[in-house]
Amino acid sequence: MAIRNLLFEHRLVPGIEEIDVYEKHGGYEGLRKAVTLERQAVIDEVKTSGLRGRGGAGFPTWIKWNGLPKNTDKPHYIICNADEGEPGTYKDRELMLKLPHLLVEGMIIAGYAGLGTAGYIYIRGEYVEPAWQVRKAIDQAYKKGYLGKNILGIEGFNYDLYVHMGAGSYECGEESALMSSLMGERGNPRLKAPHAPLPVHEGVWKSPTLVNNVETYCAATWILKNGGAEYAKLGTERSKGTKIISVSGHIAKPANYEIEMGTPLLELLEAAGGVTGGKLKAVIPGGSSVQIVPADKLAGINLDYESCSANGTLLGSGGFMVFNDTTDIVLLMKRTSEFYMHESCGKCTPCREGTRWLFKILDRITSGSGREGDIEMLLDICSQIDGRSYCGLGDAAAWPIVGAIKAFREEFEYWIAHKRSPVGDHAVPPTPVVVNPLLTLTPA
Amino acid sequence: MAESVTSNIREPQPAPVKESRFSELAIAELEEIASHYPERKAACLPALWIAQREYEGYLPPAAIQEVADRLGLSYSEVEGVATFYTMYNLRKRGRHHLEVCTCLTCAVKGAYEVVHKLEKELGVHVGQTTADGEFTLSEAECLDFCGAATVMQVGDKYFTQLTPENVVKVIDELRNSPDYTPAKLADSIVKVLVPGASEQGGGSFSAEDLKNPAGAML
Ligand SMILES: Cc1cc2nc3c(=O)[nH]c(=O)nc-3n(C[C@H](O)[C@H](O)[C@H](O)COP(=O)(O)O)c2cc1C
Ligand code: SF4
Ligand code: FES
Numbered sequence: 219m220a221i222r223n224l225l226f227e228h229r230l231v232p233g234i235e236e237i238d239v240y241e242k243h244g245g246y247e248g249l250r251k252a253v254t255l256e257r258q259a260v261i262d263e264v265k266t267s268g269l270r271g272r273g274g275a276g277f278p279t280w281i282k283w284n285g286l287p288k289n290t291d292k293p294h295y296i297i298c299n300a301d302e303g304e305p306g307t308y309k310d311r312e313l314m315l316k317l318p319h320l321l322v323e324g325m326i327i328a329g330y331a332g333l334g335t336a337g338y339i340y341i342r343g344e345y346v347e348p349a350w351q352v353r354k355a356i357d358q359a360y361k362k363g364y365l366g367k368n369i370l371g372i373e374g375f376n377y378d379l380y381v382h383m384g385a386g387s388y389e390c391g392e393e394s395a396l397m398s399s400l401m402g403e404r405g406n407p408r409l410k411a412p413h414a415p416l417p418v419h420e421g422v423w424k425s426p427t428l429v430n431n432v433e434t435y436c437a438a439t440w441i442l443k444n445g446g447a448e449y450a451k452l453g454t455e456r457s458k459g460t461k462i463i464s465v466s467g468h469i470a471k472p473a474n475y476e477i478e479m480g481t482p483l484l485e486l487l488e489a490a491g492g493v494t495g496g497k498l499k500a501v502i503p504g505g506s507s508v509q510i511v512p513a514d515k516l517a518g519i520n521l522d523y524e525s526c527s528a529n530g531t532l533l534g535s536g537g538f539m540v541f542n543d544t545t546d547i548v549l550l551m552k553r554t555s556e557f558y559m560h561e562s563c564g565k566c567t568p569c570r571e572g573t574r575w576l577f578k579i580l581d582r583i584t585s586g587s588g589r590e591g592d593i594e595m596l597l598d599i600c601s602q603i604d605g606r607s608y609c610g611l612g613d614a615a616a617w618p619i620v621g622a623i624k625a626f627r628e629e630f631e632y633w634i635a636h637k638r639s640p641v642g643d644h645a646v647p648p649t650p651v652v653v654n655p656l657l658t659l660t661p662a
Numbered sequence: 663m664a665e666s667v668t669s670n671i672r673e674p675q676p677a678p679v680k681e682s683r684f685s686e687l688a689i690a691e692l693e694e695i696a697s698h699y700p701e702r703k704a705a706c707l708p709a710l711w712i713a714q715r716e717y718e719g720y721l722p723p724a725a726i727q728e729v730a731d732r733l734g735l736s737y738s739e740v741e742g743v744a745t746f747y748t749m750y751n752l753r754k755r756g757r758h759h760l761e762v763c764t765c766l767t768c769a770v771k772g773a774y775e776v777v778h779k780l781e782k783e784l785g786v787h788v789g790q791t792t793a794d795g796e797f798t799l800s801e802a803e804c805l806d807f808c809g810a811a812t813v814m815q816v817g818d819k820y821f822t823q824l825t826p827e828n829v830v831k832v833i834d835e836l837r838n839s840p841d842y843t844p845a846k847l848a849d850s851i852v853k854v855l856v857p858g859a860s861e862q863g864g865g866s867f868s869a870e871d872l873k874n875p876a877g878a879m880l
Contacts, residue, residue, distance in 0.1 A: 400704065
């Protein structure tokens with residue numbers, strides 16, 4: 219198991235971001251193969267691969283592709299979610315910077331299979347460098363006839379690809395908020411099934427819309443080139459293929475690692491050079507939205523969707539953060555709750571108010587004014603947010619706090635009883651610089 | 663007593679003065695970008711980026727008004743959009759806007775020390791601008807390059823693996839550089855949206871920056 223470079227196969231080839239070099243290494247073969255197939259056969263290939271969405275939720279990709287109407291009564295839009303905002307995750311950044319054609323090719327394949335009219339790559343505003351590479355890749359693909367009118371000489375295969383830039387909002391990674399943002403609105407999420415039609419029936423501009431993550435489209439390229447069955451040979455029963463894991467924190471070799479699904483968590487930890495600056499204390503395996511796992515519970519966890527959720531955490535988007543024993547879990551959670559408070563879009567009460575309350579209580583505990591009953595109050599608020607908020611951000615704000623209290627309750631109790639960090643004066647993250655983050659985080 | 667009470671506190675602010683600062687090029691860019699979408703309104707975010715460039719790095723009410731007029735939207739609708747996204751500057755920033763990520767990984771890898779150092783070095787607190795208008799200091803949420811912590815965005819460029827020591831060098835470099843301004847960031851973003859722009863080149867990052875995605879690690 220362990221490291222398995224499929225998408226990353228050519229990432230170190232000099233100049234691979236240029237179309238000529240990319241083509242020399244088998245680039246656009248996936249698309250060329252796809253267009254020799256019936257559209258349904260392309261979708262079936264993705265089905266055979268067992269690919270699941272890499273944006274965090276792990277939804278089977280082929281079901282979305284297959285859900286798009288088979289007629290073109292309305293235009294179909296193909297959207298790439300490149301708003302990568304989950305703390306701990308930086309895989310889409312590297313894919314776009316280094317392998318932009320892998321993404322462009324995947325989006326053309328999806329456009330072919332899904333009868334796409336146009337595609338949009340929604341990139342977060344901060345990612346100017348990656349966006350620049352994507353821009354170049356698209357321009358090159360037009361020149362070579364992979365985009366535009368009658369693509370690859372196929373009569374009637376017309377498909378345009380555009381870049382759309384965000385402007386600083388984590389919430390716009392949530393797919394319905396992303397659609398709002400693409401249409402020129404505030405990044406508020408939209409009503410979802412069963413109360414509203416699915417995006418594949420009615421998404422942007424009331425037209426069928428497909429939304430997938432960068433890594434998902436990149437994997438689709440690989441799958442069409444090498445075959446779905448080949449992809450499905452890797453991984454576990456229900457988590458097929460590979461996943462790119464972004465490793466960061468107290469770790470010797472932080473980087474993106476493409477691993478076979480089902481790789482033992484500890485094996486990746488070792489491959490990344492192990493913990494630095496102290497003894498291993500905990501790992502957050504899937505981005506800030508998932509539950510933290512203490513060091514003694516790491517053995518036995520494999521990096522696939524099932525194993526992670528069976529062990530009380532999630533694979534999420536693959537933001538793998540490693541913490542040594544100088545880390546104060548309560549301070550870490552305070553910073554986490556600050557993130558969600560700042561990013562809450564404000565549309566629904568449980569999240570808008572709840573995230574603030576979570577932060578306030580954690581702030582009070584970590585400034586030495588914690589009260590008895592604060593832990594119960596945190597748990598209570600979390601239970602009122604989780605499952606009761608309008609979109610997934612609320613849930614994502616609650617899960618890490620609940621997880622941390624479950625795994626490190628004694629540290630919360632210590633803070634409340636002793637009014638200082640159980641880790642000592644040099645705990646990280648340090649107690650705050652900022653008096654009122656609501657006012658100072660970003661000046662208007 | 664009655665005189666000191668303002669009777670009409672609910673009266674709205676006067677409408678912004680209309681200005682027309684979009685250059686011919688900016689208008690051409692806007693029209694090109696608007697043609698990418700089935701509805702003109704979708705060009706709202708791009709238009710705000712163009713405005714942020716044309717109005718020298720921020721969006722005064724006149725900029726919002728101009729975007730509204732050019733897209734056929736109401737002032738309040740565009741204002742609603744502009745206030746939602748943190749990268750639209752509603753107030754003027756320093757020539758360099760230092761946005762230090764203090765989110766999880768960066769926080770445990772010493773981001774706050776970098777912030778402290780900058781505060782000391784520049785004589786300002788987070789959220790403030792230096793007297794000479796050179797630097798504005800902010801905290802940022804995860805910039806999603808956590809492997810290269812501590813990360814700081816300035817204009818369209820990421821500075822990575824910062825420490826209290828090396829950040830001082832970055833500041834010196836910035837003092838002498840015309841690039842990395844808020845207007846330049848807006849310009850780079852607008853260029854990314856325009857088909858064919860890659861042939862003209864752009865962005866203040868080097869070819870080296872683009873080649874080395876994982877910072878010094880890989
Ligand atoms: C608050 C929130 C933030 C999200 N951010 C992202 C993101 O940055 N990138 C992403 O691909 N998916 C993100 N998602 C997941 C998307 O909603 C959606 O599931 C995904 O884009 C679907 O693509 P996939 O099936 O290929 O994973 C986010 C979800 C939530 C609730
Ligand atoms: S949970 Fe509610 S307030 Fe929070 S981001 Fe989603 S819609 Fe907005
Ligand atoms: S935590 Fe700083 S870049 Fe992610």
